[in-house]
Amino acid sequence: MTRTQLQTNDRERKKGGRPRLPDGEKRDCPVKVYFDRANYAKLARRSKRTGRPLSEIVYELAVNGYVKEPVPQGVAHCLRALAGMANNLNQLAHLGHIHGPQHIADENKRLSQEISGLIVKLNEQL
Template sequence: MNRTHPESNTPERKQGGRPKLPDGEKRDCPVKVYFDRANYAKLVRRSKRTARPLSEIVYELAVNGYVKEPLSKETIKWLRALAGMANNLNQLAHLGHIHGPQYIADDNKRLSGEISGLIVKLNEQL
């Protein structure tokens, strides 16, 4: 069965693919750049480290003056652990409101020490 638009007899077609960029954001002016071998090797290493193409790295350096590097897997792991500890701390606060602060004192002290240690590690990493 052929679907047609109610006002015309032409079949409906879905727009496929990525939407077009506005004229101001479209990159349509190429620039050819040559590098010596040492600087090219630096770019290739940075490309592998950030998992981004060379053209994107050169563009970011030319426009912004720096390339924002992604967080390391270890840092992401620490941030997830910190989020879990924050959730546990909220649960302890809830229990403290119900049973009183003495009920959670030991757990609170242990957890706050772990959180402090993790924040120190994150500060050293960043």
């Protein structure tokens, strides 16, 4: 290969990394903000609780007026368990259509009690 062919291949090759943001979405205007110790401590606690940097929290508060809190870990666990039980319920319905409702009555009753218990637990956590 000649030198010009190598240079052409270098230009065509994709560079790694994150793609550039469009000009309208790029944050390029910094603002310096000062807080008293009490309010800074509130922000620091919120940052630690949510696992997000202070700058992101201040930005969301300034732009949106609120910070969307992540779903607590216990609630996420309950929601995953509820999704699994919903899948089991669909499988039971399928078996009920094949073998008749008497075949799945006991399992259906047990599963509905578990689902009710999880819904109660979710309501207590929220």
